[in-house]
Amino acid sequence: MNARVSINAQQRGSSPSKEASLRPTHIRKPLQLVATQGQVQIHTSTFRGSFSVVLSEAIRSAGLGSQVLIAQFLRGGVNQGPNGAINLCGRLEWLRPAIETCLQEKILEEHLSLKRKYEEKAIKELWEFCKSRLIEKKIDKIVLDEIGIAISLGFIEENDLIFMINNRPSSTDIILTGPSIPPKVIEMADQITELRCN
Template identity: 35%
Template sequence: MVSQLKPVALTSPSSIARHPLLQTVEGTVQVFTAVHRSFFTNVMVQALRIADQGKAVLIVQFLKGGIHQGPDQPMQFGQNLDWIRGNMARCLHNPESISPSEKQAVNDLWSHTKSVVSLGRYGLIVLDELSLAVNHGIIPTQDVVDFLRQRPPQVDVILTGPAMPDALLAVADQVTEFRRNFLP
């Protein structure tokens, strides 16, 4: 047995009846930060759970390279999770050793991220090690603040990295700081 739904032709968008309780939930900005750089697994669990629930997820790793991926060649995990890194030969650790071509790769990735987010396809965006890209002077802080304020309203964003700039913390709806407590 086959069933098919037939769309109803509407004369104007104003003729659509909307229930007052069915409104778009506004997305949040979450920050995950720590002195150490080993908490990405916690963010990945959240991204995978959201993707498994059917929402499209984009993970952007700004300082990871080594696989010559770039914005034009995202890795796809299942049908709901895209993962992109900069098109560079190595991972960036030391700001003094970042070459002009590596800075350009990070900027290309940032430009690509802003353009695909503006299309509204993704429900969750993870911007991994964004604080380091900002603190290394590659991506301007104000550009990130503007991006967060101008994103489609339903998009959730997760920012990660150590030493998150105060301007980004001020925009966040939730800030999570991972600490290691050593018990005696």
């Protein structure tokens, strides 16, 4: 429409000042990208089983170009630990503690021994690795599987998790899964998904 007005003004022999007055006076500013805001998401249930939904979301994010870290605190395996990460999609790093078995929700009598100290050391080592990766600002999404049970068993301090959430890079998503998520952590969540068994 502006082009037509300009041609008509020239055909009528109007002066350049009239033509200039017909142009828009405001200048559009270039679009600016808004920084992404990370979320705290909780996937919880009264039973173990919320991980599969989170895993598919993590794989999808990695496939779309995000750097993702998954830490399963109570699921051990052979050749695991921070140095034995499994890499998927080129952008997803999957970690488990350097213990050979999965830990139970309740502490058994035999776990109050040297084996228990070994498990605690392996889980704390994994936790420290997760915190260091957040400080490096190289991950877009971190999944902390069964973090609530790890806290209730005394492997990880609740205040340490709260500090981590509050001091993460602002664009990083944190996903917490499993039962026993502490109430103070639940209050910090942007989204809560609860699985129920009927």
